């Protein structure tokens with residue numbers, strides 16, 4: 001991991017709006033995130049989470065407002081410069097790459113390598129460390145198209161770690177992972193944040209988000225409708241209003257983290 005970035009917001013989105021054609025996907029969104037924190041972006045399908053992540057990564061530019069990534073305008077800066085700051089684990093990693101796992105993870109080193117030089121010991125060390133952290137050493141020589149969906153997702157997580165970014169963007173990086181690997185992925189995200197990275201994770205599992213994130217930002221219909229500590233944000237009233245589903249909100253007896261479950265005939269808070 002790189003040394004912690006000095007104090008300040010590594011991500012600064014100010015009043016950003018974005019449209020696909022005439023359809024407004026983000027409506028004057030302001031969003032900041034600092035070095036050392038793990039921020040969960042949550043909200044229903046179509047709320048604008050991936051679009052916001054794309055703006056932060058510089059894959060699109062806002063139609064109004066501004067985005068700054070470690071002081072850069074990410075949509076205008078050279079891709080190599082952006083990639084030295086920010087790594088993105090995409091929602092849908094490519095399937096048909098004719099590379100082995102180790103080769104794919106080594107690609108994360110490209111922004112740090114001299115164009116004409118072979119990989120050096122620093123590159124190899126970062127790749128082996130990322131493979132180990134993501135429990136991929138035993139698959140390192142397997143081709144990507146011969147992996148399961150969850151294994152492939154871990155490869156892209158490892159590639160992002162090997163990049164040694166200051167900002168790590170995880171767009172549903174836990175989708176398709178089994179329970180143990182979901183928890184492991186969020187632990188890695190927490191470790192990265194504690195090491196000084198700014199980590200933003202798009203998550204659908206509110207309980208996983210509550211258990212791992214320092215702060216949650218709730219998007220609904222292209223707007224930020226709440227942000228704060230998970231226990232402040234995940235109230236029954238808010239979850240019901242944003243997700244349109246009656247829920248029971250309790251507490252994990254072991255950790256004290258909030259727990260949200262759909263309210264049904266057998267859920268703990270259901271009236272008989």
Ligand SMILES: Nc1ncnc2c1ncn2[C@@H]1O[C@H](COP(=O)(O)OP(=O)(O)OP(=O)(O)O)[C@@H](O)[C@H]1O
Nearest residue numbers: 020023024025043044045046047048049050051052
């Ligand atoms: N390429 C596109 N062209 C047109 N509309 C799009 C495109 N991508 C996204 N949208 C629309 O923009 C809105 C926000 O989409 P976005 O993917 O950012 O939401 P999301 O919160 O990430 O959703 P999900 O949880 O389903 O992944 C949605 O209404 C979606 O239909």
